[in-house]
Amino acid sequence: MNNPQTSTTGASQAVSVTPAASAVAVKAKPRRRGALREIWAEYRRSPQGMLGLFIFMVFLFLGLAAPWLTPYDPLQDQFLAERMARPGWMSYFPAYRNAPVTVDRFLLRNWEVTTADNVEITWGERQDEPVMLVRTTGPGPARLVLESTFDYHSSSPDTFFIQIPYAFVGEGGATGQMVFRFVTADGRSYDMWTSRTFRNEVRWTTQRVDSRDMQLKMRLGFRPLANLAADLINAQGEYRLILELTANAGETGTALFTLGESRFRIPGQLHGLLGADHLGADLWSQFVYGTRTSLMIGFVVALIAVVVGTLVGIVSGYVGRWVDELLMRIVDVLISIPFLPILIVFVAVLGKSIWNLIILIALFSWMSVARLVRSQTLTLRERAFVEAARAAGASSGYIMRTHILPNVLGLVFASLVLQVPGAIVSEATLSFLGFGDPRVPTWGRMLQNAKSFGAFGELAWWWILPPGLALTILAMAFVFMGNTIDDILNRRNREE
Amino acid sequence: MSGAYYWRRLGYALITLFVIMTLNFIIFRIMPGDPVSLVLSPEFTPEVRQMLREMYGLDQPLWTQYLLYMKNTLAFDFGRSFVTRQPVLRELLARLPNTLMLLGTAFVLNVVVGVVLGIKMATRQGSRLETGVTGVSLFLNAMPSFFVGLLLLLTFGYYWPIFPIRGTMSVPPPTEFWPIIFDRIHHMILPVTAVSLSGYGSWYLYTRNNVIGALGQDYVLTARAKGLTQREVLYRHAFRSVLPPIVTLVFLSLPGLITGAVITESIFSLYGVGRYLVDATLQQDYPVVQGCFFVIALAVLACNLLADLVYGLVDPRIRLR
Numbered sequence: 001m002n003n004p005q006t007s008t009t010g011a012s013q014a015v016s017v018t019p020a021a022s023a024v025a026v027k028a029k030p031r032r033r034g035a036l037r038e039i040w041a042e043y044r045r046s047p048q049g050m051l052g053l054f055i056f057m058v059f060l061f062l063g064l065a066a067p068w069l070t071p072y073d074p075l076q077d078q079f080l081a082e083r084m085a086r087p088g089w090m091s092y093f094p095a096y097r098n099a100p101v102t103v104d105r106f107l108l109r110n111w112e113v114t115t116a117d118n119v120e121i122t123w124g125e126r127q128d129e130p131v132m133l134v135r136t137t138g139p140g141p142a143r144l145v146l147e148s149t150f151d152y153h154s155s156s157p158d159t160f161f162i163q164i165p166y167a168f169v170g171e172g173g174a175t176g177q178m179v180f181r182f183v184t185a186d187g188r189s190y191d192m193w194t195s196r197t198f199r200n201e202v203r204w205t206t207q208r209v210d211s212r213d214m215q216l217k218m219r220l221g222f223r224p225l226a227n228l229a230a231d232l233i234n235a236q237g238e239y240r241l242i243l244e245l246t247a248n249a250g251e252t253g254t255a256l257f258t259l260g261e262s263r264f265r266i267p268g269q270l271h272g273l274l275g276a277d278h279l280g281a282d283l284w285s286q287f288v289y290g291t292r293t294s295l296m297i298g299f300v301v302a303l304i305a306v307v308v309g310t311l312v313g314i315v316s317g318y319v320g321r322w323v324d325e326l327l328m329r330i331v332d333v334l335i336s337i338p339f340l341p342i343l344i345v346f347v348a349v350l351g352k353s354i355w356n357l358i359i360l361i362a363l364f365s366w367m368s369v370a371r372l373v374r375s376q377t378l379t380l381r382e383r384a385f386v387e388a389a390r391a392a393g394a395s396s397g398y399i400m401r402t403h404i405l406p407n408v409l410g411l412v413f414a415s416l417v418l419q420v421p422g423a424i425v426s427e428a429t430l431s432f433l434g435f436g437d438p439r440v441p442t443w444g445r446m447l448q449n450a451k452s453f454g455a456f457g458e459l460a461w462w463w464i465l466p467p468g469l470a471l472t473i474l475a476m477a478f479v480f481m482g483n484t485i486d487d488i489l490n491r492r493n494r495e496e
Numbered sequence: 497m498s499g500a501y502y503w504r505r506l507g508y509a510l511i512t513l514f515v516i517m518t519l520n521f522i523i524f525r526i527m528p529g530d531p532v533s534l535v536l537s538p539e540f541t542p543e544v545r546q547m548l549r550e551m552y553g554l555d556q557p558l559w560t561q562y563l564l565y566m567k568n569t570l571a572f573d574f575g576r577s578f579v580t581r582q583p584v585l586r587e588l589l590a591r592l593p594n595t596l597m598l599l600g601t602a603f604v605l606n607v608v609v610g611v612v613l614g615i616k617m618a619t620r621q622g623s624r625l626e627t628g629v630t631g632v633s634l635f636l637n638a639m640p641s642f643f644v645g646l647l648l649l650l651t652f653g654y655y656w657p658i659f660p661i662r663g664t665m666s667v668p669p670p671t672e673f674w675p676i677i678f679d680r681i682h683h684m685i686l687p688v689t690a691v692s693l694s695g696y697g698s699w700y701l702y703t704r705n706n707v708i709g710a711l712g713q714d715y716v717l718t719a720r721a722k723g724l725t726q727r728e729v730l731y732r733h734a735f736r737s738v739l740p741p742i743v744t745l746v747f748l749s750l751p752g753l754i755t756g757a758v759i760t761e762s763i764f765s766l767y768g769v770g771r772y773l774v775d776a777t778l779q780q781d782y783p784v785v786q787g788c789f790f791v792i793a794l795a796v797l798a799c800n801l802l803a804d805l806v807y808g809l810v811d812p813r814i815r816l817r
Contacts, residue, residue: 333512338796340755341773342519345789348777349523425640429755432642433762433774447646451763456654456661464650468643476638 042488052480059474063292070285074441079280081271084460088270100157102268103150108132108261111146118142134257136249144245149238156230157266162192162209165260168202172253175199179244185237190220275462278453287466290443294424297358301423304362306369306416313373314400318381331367339364347435354437361426369415376408410489418482421475428471443467501808509801516793520786521565574787579779584787594664595768599757602691610699615735618707637697641756645690645763652686659686662765687764691756702745706738740810746803750796
C-alpha cells in the first residue's frame, strides 16, 4: 500500500514486511496488478456477471440507505395502518381507487407559521431529537399559530391519531395554553385538544388524541358511538391542522414552550410501498432493514468460512502426510452431518442470538472451501517457483504465506462470493422456522410472521412475495457473480 | 484389493457416526443449568423420575453417563418425551413412514425429471427451449426451499383451494381402503411438489453440463461415425460416461433433501420426523430433539455410505486407487 521505500534499519524492514506480506508479493510481481485489471475487463464483458453485480448493488444500496429510506423502526412502530393494509400504489387499480390511504405527517420544521405575535422561534435539541423553542419576547399576551395542510382524496377513514410532545416553562407569573385545531375541507373547525392553562412548569409530556375517544366525541357534539374520523373527514379536498400557542408573559415574566415533533396519522387500508403486517407495522421498513441484516450475515459468514477454509486448505495441501489426512477426515465428517438439523439443535441449546447464528452457520460451511483450496495447493506445491523457494531455504510458513496464498486468492474470492447466498438462505430458513433472533428484522422473520399471523388466509401476497423473491434474486445474483469469476479464473489457469 | 475400499468407507462412516453421537451428547451437556433437568421433566411423578434417573445414570459421573448414553442410543432408546410422556422411539416410528414417503417420492421424481430433462436439453443446447428450461431451473434452484413451499401453499392451498393446506390426512379420516389411499395422495401432492421443485434443479444442471461435456468427446464422435442413431449415441455412450459423477450427486443432494423435509413438513404441518424435530426444539422437548437428530443423521450417513459403495461399483477406478 505505502511506497516500497528503501529500508534504513533491519527493524523497520521487519515491521514493514510482516503485516503487508501479500501486498509486497503483489508489488514484487508487476504482472499481478495487471491481472486484476484484466479480470475486471473480462468480467465486464459477461452480461450475466454484470447483471449479478447490478442486482447486488441495488440491494447493497437498500441495505445501506435503510434509515433514510423509511422513517419507521421496523420492529417498534406498529399500528401505522390498518391490519394487513395493502401497498399504497394499489390505489392505481380501480378496485382500490377510493380505499383510504395512510396519512402520516411528522410536523416540526415543516410547520408553517401563520401568526407570530410577540414570540421568537429558536431550535434546540432534546435527547438528540430536534425541538422547537418558542419564547415570548416582551411583556403582555403572545400568540403563535402553526399550520399544516394535507390533501385527502380517499373514502372516509375509521380512525385518526394526533400526538403532540411539548413542555412549558413560565417564569415571573407567565401563563400559557395550547390548542390543536382541525379544519375540514368544507371549512368546519374543531378543537381536538385544548390544554389547561399552564402556570410555572409543565414537564415534557406527549399529548395524544384518539378519534375513538368518547369524551372527545361528546365534547365536539357527536354521539358517543359516532365514527368521528368518518364524520370529520367526509369530503375530498384540503384539510388543515392548526396548532395554536398562546401565552401571557405578564409584566416581567417570560414563557417558553418546547415543542417536539408532532404527528398526525390516519391509518389507511393502503399503506406505504409494501403495505402493513398484522399489527399495522410498515413492511417496507422491515424489508429494507431485512436487506441490511441479510447482507451483513451473508458477508460475515462467508468471510469466516473462507478464512477458515483457506487456512485449513493450504495447511492440509502443503504440509500433507498425517496433517492432511486428519484435516480431510474432519472435513469429511463435518460435511456428512445434516446441516439444518444440527443448526436447529445448536441454536436451541445456545440461544437465538444473531451472532450465534452467524458463527454456527460459518462453522458448518467452510469445508467446501477447504477442499477447493487444498486441491489447488496440491498442484501449486509441485510448481517450479515453490520448489525454488524451498531450495533457497524458505520455511514452510513463509512459502505458504507468500507463494501459495497469493495464488489461491482468486479461487478464494470466487468461493467467498459463492458462499454468501447459502449463508443468507440458511439464516432465512432458520428464522422462518422460528429460530431467528427476535430482536433483529430479517426476511426470514417476515415470512415466519406472515405464516403465523394469517397472511395466507388473507392472501396477503404483498407480505409474502417481497422477502421471498428478494432472497431468490439476491441468491441468484451472487451465483451469477461467483460463476463468472470462477469461469474467468478457470480460463486463465488453463491458458497459463 | 477392491474389498479394502468398501471397508475403509465403512470405517469412515462409523467414525462419523461416533462423532455425531458424541456431539449429540455434548451439546445437551454444555447447556447452562442442571443437566438432570434436561432429561427429567419437572412434571414427572417421583417414581418415574427415580426410574429414569437410574436408567440414565444421572447420579453417576459424566463418563459413565456417556457410556450409558452410547448404549441407549445404539439401542434406539432415547427416553421419554416431556410433552407426551411416550417413549421417543414409538413417536418417531409413528412419524417415520410419512417422512420416508415424502422423501422417497420426491427423490425419485428429482432424479427422473432432472436426469431425463438434463439429457434431452443437452442435445438441444442453445435452443430457445433449452435456455428457458435452464433459466427456470436456475431460478428454482436459487429459491429457498421454504419459499417454494410457501408459494405452492399460497397458490394451490389458499388462492385456488385445490389441495389441503395441512396434515397428512383428512379429519376425520375416511374408512375404506381406496378413499384412504386417495386421501393420503391428495395430502402428499403439494409437499412432494415443493421438495421436487427445489431439488430437481441441481440434478438437471449437473446432468446437462456433464452430458454436454461428454458429447464433445472423441468417443462420441466415433460412435456417431459408426452410424449409430442419436438415441444410441446418447444413452449408450455419452450418458454412460457421466453416470459416475451423477451417482456422487446422490451424496451431494441428500443434505438438501433432508433440509427440504424439515422445512416442507413444517410448512404443510405434516406428521413427520422433520417437523417433530422443529416442534420439539421449540418446545424444548430435549429427549425428542436428541432422538430426531440421531435418526436423521443416521439416515444421511447410511445414504452417504450407500452412495460411496455404489460409486465404487459404477466407477472401477475408484476401487483400485
